[in-house]
Amino acid sequence: MIGVYTNTTPVDAYRGAGRPEASYLIERMMETAARQLKVDPAELRKKNFITAFPYQTPVIMAYDIGDFHASIDAAMKAIDYAGFPARKAKAKASGKLRGIGVSCYIEACGIAPSKAVGSLGAGVGLWESAEIRVNPVGTIEVLTGSHSHGQGHETTFCQIIAERLGVPISQVSIVHGDTDKVQFGMGTYGSRSLAVGGTAIVKAMEKVEAKAKKIAAHALEASESDIVIENGEFKVTGTDKSIALPMVALAAYTAHNLPDGMEPGLKETAFYDPTNFTFPAGAYICELEVDPGTGKTSFVNFVAADDFGRLINPMIVEGQVHGGLAQGIGQALLEGAVYDDTGQLVTASFMDYTMPRADDLPSFQLSHTTTLCPGNPLGVKGCGEAGAIGASAAVINAITDAIGNNKLEMPATPDRVWHAIHG
Amino acid sequence: MSTVKLTVNGKAVSVDVEDRTLLVHLLRENLNLTGTHVGCDTSQCGACVVHVDGRAVKSCTMLAGQAAGSNVTTIEGLAKGDELHPMQAAFRDNHGLQCGYCTPGMIMSAVDIVHRHGGKLDEETVRHELEGNICRCTGYHNIVKAVLDAAGRMKVAQAAE
Ligand code: FES
Ligand code: FES
Numbered sequence: 263m264i265g266v267y268t269n270t271t272p273v274d275a276y277r278g279a280g281r282p283e284a285s286y287l288i289e290r291m292m293e294t295a296a297r298q299l300k301v302d303p304a305e306l307r308k309k310n311f312i313t314a315f316p317y318q319t320p321v322i323m324a325y326d327i328g329d330f331h332a333s334i335d336a337a338m339k340a341i342d343y344a345g346f347p348a349r350k351a352k353a354k355a356s357g358k359l360r361g362i363g364v365s366c367y368i369e370a371c372g373i374a375p376s377k378a379v380g381s382l383g384a385g386v387g388l389w390e391s392a393e394i395r396v397n398p399v400g401t402i403e404v405l406t407g408s409h410s411h412g413q414g415h416e417t418t419f420c421q422i423i424a425e426r427l428g429v430p431i432s433q434v435s436i437v438h439g440d441t442d443k444v445q446f447g448m449g450t451y452g453s454r455s456l457a458v459g460g461t462a463i464v465k466a467m468e469k470v471e472a473k474a475k476k477i478a479a480h481a482l483e484a485s486e487s488d489i490v491i492e493n494g495e496f497k498v499t500g501t502d503k504s505i506a507l508p509m510v511a512l513a514a515y516t517a518h519n520l521p522d523g524m525e526p527g528l529k530e531t532a533f534y535d536p537t538n539f540t541f542p543a544g545a546y547i548c549e550l551e552v553d554p555g556t557g558k559t560s561f562v563n564f565v566a567a568d569d570f571g572r573l574i575n576p577m578i579v580e581g582q583v584h585g586g587l588a589q590g591i592g593q594a595l596l597e598g599a600v601y602d603d604t605g606q607l608v609t610a611s612f613m614d615y616t617m618p619r620a621d622d623l624p625s626f627q628l629s630h631t632t633t634l635c636p637g638n639p640l641g642v643k644g645c646g647e648a649g650a651i652g653a654s655a656a657v658i659n660a661i662t663d664a665i666g667n668n669k670l671e672m673p674a675t676p677d678r679v680w681h682a683i684h685g
Numbered sequence: 686m687s688t689v690k691l692t693v694n695g696k697a698v699s700v701d702v703e704d705r706t707l708l709v710h711l712l713r714e715n716l717n718l719t720g721t722h723v724g725c726d727t728s729q730c731g732a733c734v735v736h737v738d739g740r741a742v743k744s745c746t747m748l749a750g751q752a753a754g755s756n757v758t759t760i761e762g763l764a765k766g767d768e769l770h771p772m773q774a775a776f777r778d779n780h781g782l783q784c785g786y787c788t789p790g791m792i793m794s795a796v797d798i799v800h801r802h803g804g805k806l807d808e809e810t811v812r813h814e815l816e817g818n819i820c821r822c823t824g825y826h827n828i829v830k831a832v833l834d835a836a837g838r839m840k841v842a843q844a845a846e
Contacts, residue, residue, distance in 0.1 A: 626824065
């Protein structure tokens with residue numbers, strides 16, 4: 263191995279890390295193949311979709327589930343794919359080059375089964391853990407090593423617990439980001455937080471609920487198997503006997519009347535090591551116009567149809583997709599590290615490095631199709647990086663479609679696009 | 686060193702600062718109003734936007750001395766006690782923030798945008814006007830939605846006053 267020092271800017275894993283690159287190459291190839299075969303690009307993809315699951319890929323991944331036809335059909339419908347030729351002709355009449363670009367992605371998230379990553383050379387295990395404390399007054403604290411810096415774990419994780427117990431979300435709080443307080447976690451990345459960290463919470467909750475049911479059954483003089491949890495109460499099925507969660511919690515801590523041999527308290531920990539990766543997938547279609555006089559691209563519409571499995575909080579999921587799309591579009595059109603002939607970085611500030619701004623982007627049209635992930639009890643797949651993975655190819659496929667020249671580098675700046683049109 | 690007297694969020698303050706001190710540093714370091722953020726220090730990102738005499742200003746681009754005698758409002762001064770400003774409420778309801786880094790500047794800019802356009806806003810105008818504020822998380826979709834929503838709420842609030 264040879265190590266060298268350079269004066270180029272440091273690089274690191276970026277949203278999607280590896281999947282945007284792979285997806286971009288595959289989807290540019292699909293588009294190129296369709297054009298050379300004179301087949302509709304969406305049709306060519308449909309012909310090649312995997313439809314039987316589980317599907318063992320030649321590399322380590324075994325796709326567990328998916329419905330890729332559902333995603334592309336939803337995207338084609340949303341953008342009125344069939345109506346595109348008419349819109350293109352109309353745009354042409356007003357001197358604009360209109361193009362449409364499809365991109366279908368699949369990614370591996372929920373990283374990862376520790377054994378699998380160990381076999382690939384990873385030096386760590388990729389589990390997550392959770393601790394759940396039910397306080398004597400019935401409020402619930404969740405300690406998680408899965409940190410949030412804007413992804414909304416404080417909301418989504420609390421929702422999981424509030425839904426299971428039927429208590430108001432305000433009774434649940436999340437403690438994270440402080441290793442003085444919580445077990446260290448393996449990190450928020452790879453769209454893994456809900457699939458792995460969220461499942462650890464479910465596992466800890468199962469233990470809490472099992473113990474709480476024993477306490478409730480003892481207090482109600484009923485059989486443990488008859489206890490159900492509804493609206494924050496432990497009920498004996500088929501009777502009107504019940505005990506509320508705070509009373510169960512109080513009983514756990516006063517320890518005056520617990521089943522023989524039971525430890526006081528209501529606090530449980532679980533570690534969760536996933537059994538498989540998860541495989542979010544989707545179809546993105548971008549419609550845009552290029553001004554042949556300036557090479558400038560303007561968006562007409564951008565639709566995204568994703569399958570992330572079960573959505574716990576659709577609003578947060580959509581926010582993640584919006585941000586991912588913006589990053590993918592940024593790569594496609596605007597962002598790049600530029601050096602001059604002497605090796606000087608000339609994109610060293612926001613003055614020169616083009617971060618997408620509000621007027622560079624369209625509003626997005628999102629939809630979801632659902633196949634529940636069989637690998638975890640929540641049925642979730644992960645949504646944090648999808649936008650950044652699928653967007654770039656859709657944009658470049660659309661521009662190359664518009665200008666009729668398949669050779670175009672990212673970022674497709676007006677200068678590059680103009681030269682691709684005029685040679 | 687000079688003594689700069691100004692009003693911040695309705696309170697008269699007098700601060701001794703070095704002459705080269707930027708307004709954003711006076712706010713953050715001398716007054717501990719860390720809601721105003723610094724994202725670039727070069728007038729590009731808009732994380733530092735505050736209102737100076739009612740106008741949105743990038744506080745990293747103004748010397749503290751230039752603000753002497755002015756009325757400055759920061760994100761901390763926007764809510765009325767526990768009641769969020771309609772723009773803050775709209776950002777919250779529309780999920781217009783994720784990490785929150787850009788948010789104080791976005792909100793201060795957005796309030797100024799609504800004031801200048803008198804509630805007559807469309808998506809294109811909002812996007813154009815927000816050009817001086819960078820967000821890496823939201824893709825702007827929900828920010829634009831929040832600003833349009835708030836424009837409606839602010840009109841209603843004004844009519845009620
Ligand atoms: S910190 Fe003032 S514009 Fe970025
Ligand atoms: S919410 Fe993170 S930068 Fe805007």
